[in-house]
Amino acid sequence: MEGLSRRRLLAAVGMGAAGAALGGCAGGAAEGGFRRSHPLRLPFEAPQPNVEGAIPSGTDGVPTAYRSFVSPPYRSVASPPGSGGTVTTFQILYGPPPPPVDENPWWQELNKRLNVQIKPILVPDASLGDKLQTMIASGNPPDLTYVHLGVAPAAMRVIRQGAFTDLTPYIGGDAVKEFPNLARLPTYMWRNSAIEGGLYGVPRVIPIVNGTIGLYRRDWARKLGYPEPPKNAEELLELFTAFSKGDPDGNSKVQTWGLGNIDTNLVRQMFRVPNGWRRESNGRLVNAIETDEFEESLKYLVRMWKAGVFHPDAPNLEFSRVQDLYMAGRTGLFGGGYIPLFGRTGTRGSLRKTFPTADPYPLLPPGHDGGDPQMLQGPGYFGFMSIPSKVGADEKRAKELLRILDYYAAPFGSEEYVFMTYGIEGKQFNYDDDGSPVAIDDDRVANWDTLSYMCQTMENAFYYPGAPEDAVLAQQTLKRAVELSVADPTLGLVSNLAISRNAALSSYNDDRQTGIVTGREPLSVLAEWRRGWRERGGDKIREEYQEALARAQG
Numbered sequence: 001m002e003g004l005s006r007r008r009l010l011a012a013v014g015m016g017a018a019g020a021a022l023g024g025c026a027g028g029a030a031e032g033g034f035r036r037s038h039p040l041r042l043p044f045e046a047p048q049p050n051v052e053g054a055i056p057s058g059t060d061g062v063p064t065a066y067r068s069f070v071s072p073p074y075r076s077v078a079s080p081p082g083s084g085g086t087v088t089t090f091q092i093l094y095g096p097p098p099p100p101v102d103e104n105p106w107w108q109e110l111n112k113r114l115n116v117q118i119k120p121i122l123v124p125d126a127s128l129g130d131k132l133q134t135m136i137a138s139g140n141p142p143d144l145t146y147v148h149l150g151v152a153p154a155a156m157r158v159i160r161q162g163a164f165t166d167l168t169p170y171i172g173g174d175a176v177k178e179f180p181n182l183a184r185l186p187t188y189m190w191r192n193s194a195i196e197g198g199l200y201g202v203p204r205v206i207p208i209v210n211g212t213i214g215l216y217r218r219d220w221a222r223k224l225g226y227p228e229p230p231k232n233a234e235e236l237l238e239l240f241t242a243f244s245k246g247d248p249d250g251n252s253k254v255q256t257w258g259l260g261n262i263d264t265n266l267v268r269q270m271f272r273v274p275n276g277w278r279r280e281s282n283g284r285l286v287n288a289i290e291t292d293e294f295e296e297s298l299k300y301l302v303r304m305w306k307a308g309v310f311h312p313d314a315p316n317l318e319f320s321r322v323q324d325l326y327m328a329g330r331t332g333l334f335g336g337g338y339i340p341l342f343g344r345t346g347t348r349g350s351l352r353k354t355f356p357t358a359d360p361y362p363l364l365p366p367g368h369d370g371g372d373p374q375m376l377q378g379p380g381y382f383g384f385m386s387i388p389s390k391v392g393a394d395e396k397r398a399k400e401l402l403r404i405l406d407y408y409a410a411p412f413g414s415e416e417y418v419f420m421t422y423g424i425e426g427k428q429f430n431y432d433d434d435g436s437p438v439a440i441d442d443d444r445v446a447n448w449d450t451l452s453y454m455c456q457t458m459e460n461a462f463y464y465p466g467a468p469e470d471a472v473l474a475q476q477t478l479k480r481a482v483e484l485s486v487a488d489p490t491l492g493l494v495s496n497l498a499i500s501r502n503a504a505l506s507s508y509n510d511d512r513q514t515g516i517v518t519g520r521e522p523l524s525v526l527a528e529w530r531r532g533w534r535e536r537g538g539d540k541i542r543e544e545y546q547e548a549l550a551r552a553q554g
Contacts, residue, residue, distance in 0.1 A: 040197045041172035042190050046183040049074065051413050057475055061188050061208035061380065061482045063460050065475040067468035070413025071435030076181055077416050081403030082116030088142035090135055091453055092383070093122040098450045106423055106448035113419065114404055120451050128152070136163060141388045143401055144454070147201055148383035153499045159200055160494075165392025166198035170402055178399070179406040181416075186460070192379045192491055201384030202405045206459045207338050208380040209481045212265045214335030215347055219359035220248035220256075221332075233270055233300060233368035240309045243332035258309035260322035260331045262301065262517055265376060270365045271297040272374035276488035283549070285489065285542050289509065290530055298526065300368070301517045315514045329355055333363065342474045343464030362477040364484075375485035385454050408454045412461035420456050423449050436465045493552070495544035501537045508536060 048054065048064055051074070055065040101107045111117055121142060123131040129151035135141050136158050147155055147164070158164075169175065176183045185205055193203045221227070221239055224246045230236035240258030242248065248256055259266075273293045278286045288294050304310060311317065311325060319336075326334035327350060334347065341347045341362070348360045365373045385405055392398040410416030422429040422437040428445050429437045462471040498505075512529040515521035 040191075040194050041168055042187055042194075043171045043176035043185075043199075044174050044183055045185075045187045046177070046180065048184055049076075049411060049413065055472065055475065057479055059479050059482055060186065061377075062475060062479045063207065063462055064412070065462040065471040066412065067471055068434060069436040069463065069465065071431075073413055073415045073418050075416075076410045076414035077407050080113060080115035081400065081407050082114045083400055084115055085117070087114075087116045087118055087144065087401065087404060089118060089120040089454075090132070090142045090145040091120050091122055091451060092128050092146055092148070093124050093450060094453065095450055096447050097122055098447050104448050105427060106445075107451065109419070109424055110449075110452075113416075114407060116404065118451070122451055140390075141386075143387065143391050143397075144405070145386050145388065146383055146454070147386045150383075153502055156195075156494065156499050159195060162389055164200045164386040165389050165398060166200060167202075167387070167392070167398075167402070168197075168199050170395075170398055171199060171202075179402055181406045181409040181411060182402070184411050185409060185457070186380070189381045193381050193384055194492060196494060201386035202402070202409065202455045203381035203384040204453075204455045204459075205457060206378075206380060206382050207478060207482075208377050209375055209478060209485050210338045210378050210380075211335060212269060212376050212378075213338055213341075213477065213481055214263070214266065214333045214363055215326075215341055215351075215360040216363040217243070217248065217332045217358065218361040219357060222359075223250075224248055229363060229366070231366050232370040233366070236270070236366060237300075237304060237307060237309070240304070240332065241307045244308045248332065249329055254330070256329075257311045257325075257331050258304075259333050260311045260314060260325040261317055261319075262305075262310055262314045262514070263333070263335065264297075264301065264513070266333075266335075266365050267297045267300055267304075268294070269373040269375055270368045271300065272367070273297050275374075275376045275486050277490050277545070279489040279549075283546075285545055285549075287533070287538060287542065289533060295526060296368070298513070298516060299523065302519070302523065305517050305519065315518060327351055327354065329358070334360075337459075338474070338478060339459045339462070342462070342467070342470040344466040346464070346470075348470065349464075349467060362473065364477065364481055372484050375481045377482075377485045377487045379491065405455055408452075408456055411457055412463060417457065420449075420452050421458060434465075438465075490545045490548075493545050493548035495541045495548070497537050497544055498541045501541070505533065505536060505538070508532065 048056070051070045053066055053068050053070070055067070057064060098104055098107060101111070107118070121135070128148060132147065132152040133154055135145065136155055141163070145164075149155055171179065171182060182202060185203075188208050189203050189205045190199060193199070193201065220243055224239075224242045226239050226242070230239050243256060243258040268288075271293045274286070274288045274291060276288060278288070278291065280286055311331065322331075323334060323336065325331045326347075335341075336347070343349050351358050351360050364375075367373045387398055387401050391401070407416055408420060410420065418437060422439065423445070425431070427440070428448065429439050432438050462474045464470040464474075512521070512525070512532070516523055516525065
């Protein structure tokens with residue numbers, strides 16, 4: 001499974017303009033906007049393969065669970081998708097670059113299986129935004145280009161100008177049946193990644209509720225006299241204060257805290273703060289920071305800070321440091337990307353290797369008043385692979401590239417999934433007695449396949465070898481979270497001003513919030529904060545979203 005660092009950009013649900021760059025919906029022509037040629041036509045969603053041991057969730061947005069691997073794997077791609085030529089790519093890179101193709105057996109096998117020569121441009125995740133914008137600005141992006149609007153919102157402008165192919169004619173509706181693996185991708189992912197009625201890429205799917213459920217130290221809680229999860233805001237504050245002051249690990253020489261970071265998502269979900277925006281009954285959009293629920297959540301965060309619940313450096317800690325504190329047994333709650341929280345090699349299993357008696361358990365926040373929380377939906381995807389318009393104008397070439405992406409999107413349990421996820425049998429992995437792939441511990445082959453990141457389905461199934469019940473626990477918890485979740489009503493709408501001012505507004509909001517929570521500023525400055533947000537573009541962004549809503553409805 002992917003490392004947690006890959007989702008640190010998804011771990012927080014922003015305010016103000018934070019959701020501005022996440023896709024689009026059908027709308028009419030607008031100044032500086034898209035020229036709609038057709039309504040949004042979502043791809044047909046085919047059922048997942050019926051394989052032994054699969055536990056369907058029955059809920060859109062919640063993946064299938066597997067207690068064991070599919071044995072033997074089945075074929076999901078009938079023949080090599082390529083025509084023997086070259087395919088250039090622009091891809092994100094995690095970790096060191098792979099060996100060159102002439103020294104890389106996995107890369108050679110990839111080329112053979114695809115029947116093309118993959119020639120990638122690999123960009124470290126930290127510099128993806130700048131490199132992506134430069135690549136697009138060159139006017140000649142590669143055949144398959146990884147676009148992440150969250151780190152490069154300005155890419156929306158060139159999409160608006162027609163830089164990438166609208167794939168709707170190729171994969172909209174029943175047309176997607178030509179690409180069976182793409183047809184198995186969930187509908188919410190396509191819907192949320194669409195832009196003004198068009199499908200401009202094949203996304204990498206993730207759970208629709210992601211980064212807002214944490215693991216709490218249930219063993220600490222029981223030791224301190226709290227055998228059940230907190231049922232309201234007062235019980236949660238009492239529990240996390242005890243984590244900070246009650247010596248939960250039995251080592252009085254080591255300071256512990258409830259949380260390493262100021263987890264605003266946890267608190268906002270408790271107080272049912274809108275997910276970015278709320279659409280009132282009269283159709284008017286209200287931003288989260290303008291609501292009473294937000295003010296109450298802010299008051300509660302102030303109480304948590306005063307109670308010593310947070311690490312004293314919480315406002316400034318990087319995600320990796322927050323993770324390190326939890327893994328070192330110093331904090332009682334940690335949340336990251338949802339899928340990697342579970343399993344022997346995930347957060348739960350890794351913590352138990354260091355602390356064998358630890359019981360890290362998923363915590364759905366309670367409603368502040370004892371009722372249900374309001375969980376926050378995310379976009380449900382992590383970037384998408386796009387085809388430049390110059391390339392996609394050739395129908396034959398566009399379909400070849402989609403067949404290649406169809407190979408990458410092979411479902412869990414297929415031969416193609418095994419190759420893309422685990423590598424070459426006998427060189428990078430072997431099957432154990434239970435038929436599960438087990439990586440070969442050899443640094444020489446560890447990064448052969450680091451150029452594989454495109455639209456794989458690694459986070460569209462719950463499977464944890466050696467911890468089969470984690471798959472069921474993860475699925476059941478996520479199912480409940482999705483049932484209680486709400487979407488951002490502006491997801492899929494385009495505001496030009498939000499695109500340009502996203503970073504500045506987010507920084508402004510973060511600074512004002514931190515000032516209030518830590519006591520640098522009194523709560524009474526919230527009125528000034530709200531006014532400042534409106535004057536810095538909030539009202540104009542609202543207006544642009546309202547116009548987009550009207551176009552979508554008309």
